[in-house]
Amino acid sequence: MPASRDTLAGYLPLILSAAGALGVAPFVIVRWMDGDWVAASIDTAIVAGFVSLGVYIYRTRRVRGASIAIAILAIVGALVTIYIRGVQQVYWAFPAVMACFYLLKPIEAIALTLSFNTLITPVIFQNLETFTAGTVAVTIFVTTAFAFAFSVINNRQQDKLLSLATRDPLTGAGNRRALEMKLVEVIGAFERNGLPTSLIVLDLDHFKNVNDIHGHAVGDQILCEIVGIVNLRTRLNDSLFRIGGEEFVVVADGQCLGDACHLAEQLRTLVEVNELVPNSAVTISLGVAEFRTGESAKSWLSRADDALYRAKRDGRNVMRKAG
Secondary structure, eight states: OOOOTTSHHHHHHHHHHHHHHHHHHHHHHHHHHHTOHHHHHHHHHHHHHHHHHHHHHHHHOOHHHHHHHHHHHHHHHHHHHHHHHOGGGGGGHHHHHHHHHHHSOHHHHHHHHHHHHHHHHHHHHHHSOHHHHHHHHHHHHHHHHHHHHHHHHHHHHHHHHHHHHHBOTTTOOBOHHHHHHHHHHHHHHHHHHOOOEEEEEEEETTHHHHHHHHOHHHHHHHHHHHHHHHHHHSOTTOEEEEOSSSEEEEEEETOOHHHHHHHHHHHHHHHHHSOSBTTBOOOEEEEEEEOOTTOOHHHHHHHHHHHHHHHHHTTSSOEEEOO
């Protein structure tokens, strides 16, 4: 779940924490005025919890942990209120259940809400007549089921939209937008822990000739096979992106310049020895650059591009590293 203030996913936990605080606050005032000290103290703690989590999200943009905390607070708050104030407070179960499915992954929300339903069901049947208790229990269950279905469908749609927005439709590699997001991520990680990261920019040599001689369908197939070769050799924490017609970038996460150059040379050799086109050599040229403290993503990528262009000038089918 992205933590950006410019996304609905980033705003939603903040909105729900504010709604929770504002929704419970009037009951805090009434219960303090009525001298209901226990209930007033519980409601005050709930409001304080929502406010604290909202401030935490606003300041840090760390949405995932705060979302879990908000969901747990909503469930525990509803549960405690029902046990302390009585079964007439069961109406708080409905917004608490919905909040779980908005904030958590479906399987997490199911586990939390099923535990909640298990704990409140005895209270409902002990304090209400059977028909009324059954009605309440069924409506909570139906609400949970609908919320789960909505959550699953929504997550699938988000995954599909994310894939369309960040994946190259031909090769399945990440696109330029995904690369930009990845560079921001790895630069932030470098600033936090200082681990090295390198870029490998690779470009197919004389690819226009391949298209002219064998056709664009063969050219597309070669691009897909290049992606397969790179993915088989790189590690799970490395990432591959297509940023041009036949130009790709590998983000070698955690690798210094020397290790990334070794990887680049292996990729060059693997492409060369694979007969991607019968009776016609297909080769790649590569440029490698390690991230330097204080430089921008644009500057880092530009240095790797410059190294690639030197490889092209030096005869192609070679690897060059940035200075």
